[in-house]
Amino acid sequence: MRHLWTRLRRYPALLLLITVYVVSCLVVGVNALRARGGAPGSEGKKVLRFAHWQLEPGIRSALDRLIANYHELHPDVEVRQILIPEEGYFRWVNTQLIGRTAPDMIECGLGGTVAWALWPKFYARYFMPLDRYVDEPNPYNKGTPLEEAPWRKTYFDEMEGGYDDSLQSYYRVPLSAFTVRLYYNKPLIEEVWGEQFPQTYEAFIELCEALEEHGRQQGRRLVPISGSGYNFRQFFDAFQTALTADYLRQLDRDYDGSVSRIESGAAIYAGTVSMTEPAIRANFELVRELSEYFPQGYMSLDRDEAVFLFLQGHAAMISTGSWDFQSLHVQSEFEIAVADIPLPSRDNPRYGRYVAGPRTEAGLEGGFPMAITKTSAHPDEALDFLQYASSLKKNEELNRNMFWLPVIKGARPRDELKPFAPRIEGYSPAINYEGPGVELTYGQLTPEFLSGKLSYEQFVERLMDAYRRESAGGVYEYVKNNQQTLTQQMRFAALRRADMTGAAGAGASVTGSSETQYKRIMEAYVGQVGSYNNEIRTWVELARSSKADRG
């Protein structure tokens, strides 16, 4: 030993390296052990940590108030918020889950295209299924009309926002709901136009003209509508549904009540639906007409830039969701009002005959979804906290403080949010111009068309070129990817079955329920495979008929 020490003393750098390595291992080990036992709270309290990306003004303080009320009821529990910026949220969640240091509750569902495909895998691997709780009443609804109702039945959407279709399980507890509307600078609009906000597209265009004229008279550049690629999408979606809703009957080949990208893309590729049909052309021309009232080159602006233009008074209106309600009100120096995006009237000579009606929001699902991690040291307390947050009284209170829409039946939103109430009547989207494989070309050509660089004929010609070049391969990739995802989901389902059976031990009833659930997952899997097979068949049929037509 002494000999070794004498030798090591000759190598101070090595000694230092070993010391640092040992200390690092100790620190990491101790932290890991602590995380497993739950973060230490003050005075020996159980600590619940929940992570979310809602950094908008007012959200944190509203959640703090909810937490303070919960602490009064449960003095032995301490709930802490972890706020992570949206940009790095998914990466952060990913590393925390893999490293088994994830907080007890995590807001789910963010992170772009890749993340959307990964979340179901995350649910299966890292989150606690809530199926056994959702059919029991929420204890915090005692003394309210929802006292006897199962937890999921207390939701306006019957907790659809918490259900994962591919895994056939409830994983998330939604706390709020969101819809999209048009925000406007009320004093400015009243000065230029009057108190009554335009109800039709025609009047809306007149308002935009009046705003531009007002800007010119004042010697400043006033943009009628603040826009970016993100904000414009909401206008596009509203007009697309309104003008092309009738295509639903024609394009829904598998009769599931909606039009998939495959169905839509196949129809465009095969010429069953032509991009030059009057209703589709009217759709694009309508959005191009409206583009005149957006900032130049708005498609390359981002969401923050659009909000900045609106708040600085450089733009009079902006289209965004109810999630921005409070932050816009807090940051603006003028009064803000909210209206629906106006649609062309039936009398409009160019667009009127194609207008069906507004886009329906009947299928709205709960948002701001929280899920409990399997690594949580206090899953029962985490569940209890989420039940508290989704009880009738507390959900109403929380959402009133956040200026968001509540998700529990009977919970009343703030009066200011009434314009955001979901529109039940209306039409479903019926066509998607971005068929498999042509998304990039479509994304590149649309700004060119909207800015007037391309005529509609040029736009269609180049888009159809891309359809002919890319679609067959695109469909193959799309279907193949979805089938592979399904196969993986099946693997997770099997693992979960084993997991539940093992966890149940002697609990035969739980084992029984796991079998039932496994069967449900299998049925859903078969259904989804069938659906994909139908889509492939649709594609092949249409492609063949198209080839035959071309001779």
Place this chain on the structure above:
Amino acid sequence: MPRERIRFAQVRRHWSLYALMVPTLVLVAMFMYLPAISGVYHSFYRWDGDELATYVGMRNYRQAFGDPELGWAFVRVGILFGASLFKMVPSIVTAVVIHRITRDRLRYFYRLLFVVPMVIPWMVGLLIWKFFYNPVVGLLNRFLSTTGILDILAAMNTWAVKANVVESVIFQVGRNPAWLGDSDLALAAYIFWGFPWIGVIGVLIYLSGLEKIPHSVYECADLDGVGWFGKFLYIELPLIATQVRINLVLLIIGVLKGYGLVLVLLGETGGPGGAVMVPGLYMYYNAFVKREAGYACAIGILVFFVILALTYVNNKLVRVER
């Protein structure tokens, strides 16, 4: 100087020094070489970037050679590379100017001035430039409007369209140009980004080379009556050729594989009409948006070979005088 061979006995004697290198080697192998090897492997597979892969042989490479979008991306990156060569000049000139300052303290002060901006996060600089280009409130459009340059540009554009020199109307009186939202302007705006293109790292690398030039060389030049430009052309430029070569290699790699700036400024489609779609961004798009990671790996391998070829050409062309 002949190279000294390291004998195994020496390695055994100094094993602890080699042991100190092990953590670095392991980390470099794990995080740099392993992903690269995985990239080569997956370029022969139809892979969605996750778990499942199917062997497809050379299909991804055949697809890449027949992909017009990738072809245009390489053309665009060629233009950007040409522009970047030009953008090296201000850094060289700045380094020479600083080097020629006779007072040591003043020279040190200027050097410091160049290092200080390095503490500003890259993202902040990027957002400032994005704001600079904003069509409504951006400083560039305000400057062009206030000085009347925009009217001149509009008049020239009208003349050029009438004379059939150009087809599209880019500048119009009373309409602010959308620098990043117009397919005719996006590439130019991207090249102009970072004006006056004085790269801090570049200046410091050139300065390190310039400071190795002995004073006696300048004294001889003075005796021979060589002017300031002659000193630059015959003394400084040849003697910092090593540094120019290093910067060129960094530039080749940076331009060919870079896409972060385009992604943040113009989004994943490369801007309107894909005006700034570069190979790196196309690779990103295929890997993370289309989930065709196998094809993205094949593009990455092609980009690697182009970088290798250009670096070889650079090393052959830029001769270093020792």
